[in-house]
Amino acid sequence: MEISQFKSEEVHQKFLALYHDAMKKLPIPQDTFDINTAYGTVRVYRFGNRGGIPILLFSGRAASTPMWEPNITGLLKTHDVYSMDLLGEPGLSIQTNPIKDHKQQAAWVEDVLMQLNLTKVHLLGVSFGGWTVVNYAVYYPKYIASIIVLDPALVFAPFSLKIILFSLIATLPFVPEYWRKKSMSWISGGAEVDSKNSTSRLISIGLKDFTIKTPAPKQFTVEQLNSIHAPILVIFAGKSIVHDSAKALVRAKSLSNHVEAEVWPAASHAINGEFPNEINERVNKFLSGLTL
Template sequence: METSQFKSEEIHQRFLKFYAEAMKKLPVPMEILDIKTTYGTVRVYQFGNRGGLPILLFPGRAASTPMWETNLSGLLKTHDVYAMDLLGEPGLSTQTSPIKNNHQQADWVEEVITELEVEQVHLLGVSFGGWSAVNYAVHYQKYIASIILLDPALVFAPFSLKIILFSLISTLPFIPESWRKKSFSWISGGAEVDPENSTSLLISIGLKDFAIKTPAPKQFTVEELNGIRPPILVIFAGKSIVHDSVKALAFAKSLSSKVEAEIWPKASHAINGEFPDEINARVGRFLAGMNV
């Protein structure tokens, strides 16, 4: 098996059920697109129809479009939004050819944005989605107006031992379900996570029962990061278990002057769901400063 896929059709159908339930909580998309790329078909939703430069969302690992439930309404007050399910991750995108390196990870994103026929887009990624957005920017920049990163994983600091432990607990099949549920609370800064929430169920199924066959992400070099021309806003979570946020902030600030970096002390790695209004306001100020 060289492409990412669910471990059984039964699991896939269960996932689709929860996905449909979760999508009902989002604004109604203006258009639903299935864009064919070299490596598979990518599901993209267009929200809003105001014109101007849109925001393109990159969800976290094992997540998909429903994870943006708390963010979309706020973002749509100022910008159109495109949300996509990442290729090689659990969602409604379907990988059909092997993705063997980071350049190919960026290739399909470039094909998607080209198909959207937009002048430029603002990239907004959380966690692994932040890594995916930066990886795209390392290889292609023509369509990028700006980059916004919410506690991005493996971009400005290495993984912590805590996130490695979380990955083991959430993915190994023999781990007790009670431990798995507890680990979701852990990554959310100790907050209680509703195990019956459809979005939480999607991520849980994705972590445990979806075989990811894309290359493991690697931290970028200083040269790669400094080679990114568009302005970057990065918000680190003070309670993140993914990395040492203080060290990540220091490294980000040592880079190009185009990088604005800050820590939100009360936020966990689940920052987009914890502080949606504050994130929308901060994104709005950042983009307003660019006059777009």
């Protein structure tokens, strides 16, 4: 079957050890859920217990909940936070049935929200997580209070040649480890990658040793983007290698007036980790200005 999975049980066990180590750096979750959907079991964590409309986090490609370590504590000052490991990506969610199209990629998110009994939720995604948020909004808008996407991949602009090259270096098994580390530094704006950092190692393993079998993302049409009526905040990274952020900004601003879009010139694609306080402040400002 076309199921996303680790390439070996040995790699899977190594990943799990690093994952549990990385989770120790996050606040202790109030609840942990393993939610059954039509396409597999989705791991979800709930942080905080203040009530109100929570924020639901969507991680980037080959990433999972530990990547949000720089952000969760700050976001908890104003909102409860849920985070899930995306189905079809390396994490504690387990895909059991093929996901054949983009509507099915959105359908499992709908299953999760229904079973969490969340009547309204703010969606916050980075990179591919941003694409997943928008894809969900295109098909299932019912529960969405607002959308925040950080340097979203393939939403407002096509992939650059740089990100295609990065993908090849990061995923091909015969590429030397030195090149792989340099490519991780490249996507992070030239910052040195700490080989002892469990979150960085999780992403590296996910890119190299996890086979993704979900449908490849496609750039959304103007009609699809304009079909979304929830308020949207888009923050592009000026140093992103994923796309041309200036062109992406123009397209985002050409949509209806419920979209706030801006470029942060000093940020790379690793924007949530580089500017966690600034991201948290901007998210809070955006959410506090909504009329819900």
